[in-house]
Amino acid sequence: MDEFSFIRSIRPKDYKQQSLIKGIDDDAAVFRPIGEDVVTAVDTMVEGVHFSRQTMTPSDVGYRALAANISDLAAMGSTPAFYLVSLVVSESWSEAELHQLYEGMSELADEHGMDLIGGDTVSGSELSVSITVFGYVDKDKARYRSDAEEGDVVFVTGTLGDSRAGLACMQKSMNRTNEIDYLIGRHQRPSPRVAFAQALKNCKRVALNDVSDGIANETNEIAESSQVDLVIQANFVPTSEAIQAVFPQVVQEWSLSGGEDFELLGTVSKAEWSLVEEAASATGVAVTVIGEVKKMNDETPRVYIETEEGRTILRKSGYTHLKKEGE
Ligand SMILES: Nc1ncnc2c1ncn2[C@@H]1O[C@H](COP(=O)(O)OP(=O)(O)O)[C@@H](O)[C@H]1O
Numbered sequence: 001m002d003e004f005s006f007i008r009s010i011r012p013k014d015y016k017q018q019s020l021i022k023g024i025d026d027d028a029a030v031f032r033p034i035g036e037d038v039v040t041a042v043d044t045m046v047e048g049v050h051f052s053r054q055t056m057t058p059s060d061v062g063y064r065a066l067a068a069n070i071s072d073l074a075a076m077g078s079t080p081a082f083y084l085v086s087l088v089v090s091e092s093w094s095e096a097e098l099h100q101l102y103e104g105m106s107e108l109a110d111e112h113g114m115d116l117i118g119g120d121t122v123s124g125s126e127l128s129v130s131i132t133v134f135g136y137v138d139k140d141k142a143r144y145r146s147d148a149e150e151g152d153v154v155f156v157t158g159t160l161g162d163s164r165a166g167l168a169c170m171q172k173s174m175n176r177t178n179e180i181d182y183l184i185g186r187h188q189r190p191s192p193r194v195a196f197a198q199a200l201k202n203c204k205r206v207a208l209n210d211v212s213d214g215i216a217n218e219t220n221e222i223a224e225s226s227q228v229d230l231v232i233q234a235n236f237v238p239t240s241e242a243i244q245a246v247f248p249q250v251v252q253e254w255s256l257s258g259g260e261d262f263e264l265l266g267t268v269s270k271a272e273w274s275l276v277e278e279a280a281s282a283t284g285v286a287v288t289v290i291g292e293v294k295k296m297n298d299e300t301p302r303v304y305i306e307t308e309e310g311r312t313i314l315r316k317s318g319y320t321h322l323k324k325e326g327e
Pocket residue numbers: 042043072212213
């Protein structure tokens with residue numbers, strides 16, 4: 001294998017998106033949006049940080065790297081269209097494994113009608129997969145974190161903490177049961193909530209953020225960005241039967257700060273809450289109210305969590321990169 005034969009081997013034979021003018025073949029790709037806004041994001045997965053060879057097959061690595069990016073497109077209310085893949089390849093990865101990585105990506109890409117339109121391939125010391133995605137959204141219809149307003153309900157899709165639990169099951173080499181298989185599946189192959197976010201199109205205003213680091217982080221991001229306070233009810237936070245059965249002691253911690261569930265956290269006015277419920281049932285996604293947006297008199301936007309013991313501040317406690325001891 002060399003760089004050039006590898007690129008030839010992963011080059012798509014045909015493209016699905018009509019707005020594409022030039023795919024993999026030239027110095028860069030070209031596409032022409034037709035009156036829509038273009039949404040773009042990049043996320044990186046690094047061996048040893050986001051995955052290990054013990055916890056993910058090469059195909060899972062590809063699938064989840066693209067899922068994390070599609071999740072950001074979903075959180076903007078956009079329709080996925082294109083992706084570019086930047087690979088740093090270490091010596092321990094064979095050509096066959098790299099092909100499996102691309103198969104994992106194209107499995108999910110096909111589900112969303114996305115085209116691979118470019119990338120970059122270099123050698124390095126750890127495998128790193130960086131994916132850039134593009135999506136389309138109707139003009140001025142992107143969903144922002146800054147759109148939460150006082151009086152909104154706070155909701156979340158699916159269940160939280162399962163990905164963290166699935167990782168723990170593999171790290172502890174726990175004997176497989178149906179529950180453990182479910183949790184591992186949620187870690188290896190998360191489902192970005194694209195259809196649900198699109199089904200919210202009838203809502204005039206929704207604030208959305210996807211759950212990559214844990215809602216202890218993402219609720220704070222909405223609060224800061226919208227300059228409001230959020231009050232979350234701890235016992236409303238949805239968790240699966242599987243996590244409750246396998247990890248009863250840490251359910252609450254992992255549902256707040258486990259991360260990588262790639263569910264959507266949102267806020268919407270009470271008047272439009274029924275539209276969110278309709279979107280959820282139309283797309284087969286569970287949606288749960290977990291709290292309310294308030295505006296306290298304090299200048300600093302905060303997130304509060306209410307448990308049986310009373311109300312405390314919910315600080316960012318999810319996954320944070322570049323953080324040094326004691327910070
Ligand atoms: N190294 C970087 N250079 C420029 N922009 C960045 C960098 N890292 C993150 N960002 C931007 O900061 C914002 C928040 O990033 P991040 O927390 O990674 O979002 P998410 O959790 O949705 O992936 C995004 O607008 C992202 O594009």
